[in-house]
Amino acid sequence: MTKVFKALTIAGSDSGGGAGIQADLKTFQELGVYGMSALTAVTAQNTLGVQGVYPLGAEAVTAQLDSVGSDLQPDAVKTGMLFSGEIIRAVAGKVRQYGWDKLVVDPVMIAKGGSPLLQQEAVQALITELLPLSLVATPNIPEAESLTGMKISGLAERERAAVLIHTMGARFVVLKGGHDDGTTGVLDLLYDGNEFIYLESPRISTRHTHGTGCTFSAAAAAGLAQGNTVKEAVHTAKAFIQAAIEDCLGIGAGHGPTNHFAYGNRMRGNVR
């Protein structure tokens, strides 16, 4: 039998299916990785915004992690929306207990429309509890500003923020450039503690970018689950999200989801 690669996402549910757990599982599946999930919160959400946030208690998160950890042994794990310090501490405890060392931390804080997905007081727990356990952290620019307390405008500041987040314990940092509006390219910065690698792609002019960060970090986790290096996994994640934004589905009246089929379609030669 061929080896089955397995990845676990610890994140919130997006009823609209473009971000959160749904984006993660679709991405795992498209990249040939068996997906598992531990829910932290249920959101009532669509392309127009977040209509409600219903967090789970930490014990419900712990129970799901024990169910997966005691039986299914994920090859890689990613975190998304964690909502509270209590949930972050529970997740960190289980990551340590089960020795999940291929951990991608996407420090989700605020949805694109401005709704908070992480309590302000939980940012410190993210820094002290989870970043030190992470193999890869994938902040966007506002998240990097919140983690570091810096205001980031130019490339030099972005590099400085990546170094700071690395010193918080993330062995690799991908500082994503989606929010750097007004530029013709999108520059994601990968820092490995030693050198900067610049992943640049043309900026696609579209409003359909709901869940780009979730999809990107899930693709990176899928690559790690398959045994790829961090650099390989991040390069594939960039190609996956670029295709998913380019071939957008155009659904919903607001900020629509990306096309999770796009990368696989291209690989299979079925271009839309």
Ligand SMILES: Nc1ncnc2c1ncn2[C@@H]1O[C@H](COP(=O)(O)OP(=O)(O)OP(=O)(O)O)[C@@H](O)[C@H]1O
């Ligand atoms: N308009 C765009 N064109 C091309 N690539 C983009 C665009 N917007 C985002 N990306 C890519 O998508 C990935 C996610 O970046 P972004 O900075 O948007 O994350 P995010 O803000 O965490 O996403 P979200 O919170 O919506 O899930 C990055 O690899 C980035 O380069």
Ligand SMILES: Cc1ncc(CO)c(N)n1
């Ligand atoms: C559940 C959830 N997680 C993450 C994001 C960030 O895109 C979102 N909008 N919703």
